[in-house]
Amino acid sequence: MSQTTVRETSVVKGAIAILEDSFVWPIPRPVFCCNPMNTPAHVILNLLCLNSVTPTQALTPVVAGAILPDAPIFLFYFVEKVLRQTPETVIWTESYYHPSWQNFIDLFNSLPLMALGLLMAIGMGSNIGILLFGSMMLHVAGDLPLHHDDGHRHFFPMSDWRFSSPVSYWDPNHYGRLVAMLEIAAVVISCIILFQTYDSLAAKLTIGLVGTSYALYFGYVFVVWA
Numbered sequence: 001m002s003q004t005t006v007r008e009t010s011v012v013k014g015a016i017a018i019l020e021d022s023f024v025w026p027i028p029r030p031v032f033c034c035n036p037m038n039t040p041a042h043v044i045l046n047l048l049c050l051n052s053v054t055p056t057q058a059l060t061p062v063v064a065g066a067i068l069p070d071a072p073i074f075l076f077y078f079v080e081k082v083l084r085q086t087p088e089t090v091i092w093t094e095s096y097y098h099p100s101w102q103n104f105i106d107l108f109n110s111l112p113l114m115a116l117g118l119l120m121a122i123g124m125g126s127n128i129g130i131l132l133f134g135s136m137m138l139h140v141a142g143d144l145p146l147h148h149d150d151g152h153r154h155f156f157p158m159s160d161w162r163f164s165s166p167v168s169y170w171d172p173n174h175y176g177r178l179v180a181m182l183e184i185a186a187v188v189i190s191c192i193i194l195f196q197t198y199d200s201l202a203a204k205l206t207i208g209l210v211g212t213s214y215a216l217y218f219g220y221v222f223v224v225w226a
């Protein structure tokens, strides 16, 4: 190979490396694998899925149902980070795996308990209950195929079984970058559709607020966890 060809090859390689670097997605490292799946994304996607059956006044139970499965993780993070001042690495490598935290978190991700709640809501004819538990189940349906080695025990307390999906919502070794990009695209498109669907100012404000917290969530992930 001539010297010019060698130089040209290394210039091309360098250009590709620069391109790749500029497109690298700052996904949280594996050590912080257990952060909840982008909760605002769940809210937006659940609202879109339940949109046809969701009048404006039913916004609250759908939003609450989308947040509830992740709520214990936010409480866990608040207790460890703010109250106990546990170092960030210890939070996600030790504290998170403590059986009492795991049981507490998985209770909110339990499909049998959600199904029980849904049946009770149907029995009582409570539309709010139906939307709340329906939204929680939809959240789990979104989590289930997108967690590789950090999934919840979705049949707890009946079973300790965890589903290990070949696809991860964050792990670059399991299509994490692609999923993150698709998720962002899905959320942006859903926000636009929902914004046009809802007439009331309160509903539009809710969508705007959730969309903003989605952007802020990514900001936090990139600054603290990336």
Ligand SMILES: [Zn+2]
Binding pocket: 036, 037, 069, 070, 139, 143
């Ligand atoms: Zn979740």
